[in-house]
Amino acid sequence: MLIIGNWKAYVEDPKKALLLLEAAKKLVAIRGKGKKLEIVLAPPAPFLGMLSAGNKSKVSIGAQDVSETTGGPQTGEVSVGAVKSIGVRYVILGHSERRARGESEASISIKAQHVLSQGLIPVVCVGESERDAEATYLHVLRAQIAAVLGPLQPDERERVVIAYEPVWAIGKSAAEAITPRDLHEMVLYIRKSLGDLVAQAAISNVRIIYGGSVDEGNIRVLAEDGGVDGFLVGRASTDPKIFTALIEAVR
Numbered sequence: 444m445l446i447i448g449n450w451k452a453y454v455e456d457p458k459k460a461l462l463l464l465e466a467a468k469k470l471v472a473i474r475g476k477g478k479k480l481e482i483v484l485a486p487p488a489p490f491l492g493m494l495s496a497g498n499k500s501k502v503s504i505g506a507q508d509v510s511e512t513t514g515g516p517q518t519g520e521v522s523v524g525a526v527k528s529i530g531v532r533y534v535i536l537g538h539s540e541r542r543a544r545g546e547s548e549a550s551i552s553i554k555a556q557h558v559l560s561q562g563l564i565p566v567v568c569v570g571e572s573e574r575d576a577e578a579t580y581l582h583v584l585r586a587q588i589a590a591v592l593g594p595l596q597p598d599e600r601e602r603v604v605i606a607y608e609p610v611w612a613i614g615k616s617a618a619e620a621i622t623p624r625d626l627h628e629m630v631l632y633i634r635k636s637l638g639d640l641v642a643q644a645a646i647s648n649v650r651i652i653y654g655g656s657v658d659e660g661n662i663r664v665l666a667e668d669g670g671v672d673g674f675l676v677g678r679a680s681t682d683p684k685i686f687t688a689l690i691e692a693v694r
């Protein structure tokens with residue numbers, strides 16, 4: 444089970460960032476009975492180095508985005524090479540909050556190529572803004588996946604983590620998160636869509652995680668009945684007590 448804490452811009456205090464890292468370290472140190480647990484913390488960029496430096500624990504550090512650039516005269520841009528150099532392993536790409544600021548599918552795909560070429564793991568966010576009775580949202584989702592994964596090499600595609608994050612479920616209350624049954628259907632649909640891009644035998648290797656109002660109350664049933672390989676957790680990952688409860692609920 445892969446749990447990624449997407450801190451967004453919630454965490455602004457380095458002391459809090461360190462507290463959250465300590466909580467995560469304790470959680471990965473406890474051996475659970477169930478599936479292997481992998482925790483990734485994705486802090487705001489200024490905290491990446493601080494959390495990575497000297498981190499010998501099993502907690503991985505992730506970036507919330509990177510630039511398309513591979514370096515050079517690009518003021519304000521952050522290259523994959525730079526985040527790799529400080530020990531970052533995962534990079535979230537195409538989050539709906541970045542897409543809302545104009546990020547295109549083409550740009551997400553270029554970033555994913557850079558991330559993969561440096562040996563890091565891209566976590567590509569996809570998800571519809573709303574649901575309609577005609578199920579157009581399924582086409583939206585399929586098109587998003589094809590646009591980002593299509594330009595990658597076939598063997599690179601299976602290394603991408605797909606984060607299914609329906610925009611309508613992000614940043615709400617647990618009551619507004621997706622139901623486990625609907626999530627399960629979406630995971631099956633995503634695997635089916637991957638059939639156009641990934642060799643049949645490799646489809647089950649692609650990790651599909653869910654994000655959108657996951658908390659310590661709903662994570663267990665979503666994990667049990669949703670068919671996912673993990674979660675991308677926003678707000679609930681920024682409080683050490685809640686994050687601990689959430690991991691314990693799913694362990």
Ligand code: PGA
Nearest residue numbers: 613614654655656677678
């Ligand atoms: P949320 O955010 O858990 O606060 O809904 C999830 C996400 O946007 O990654």
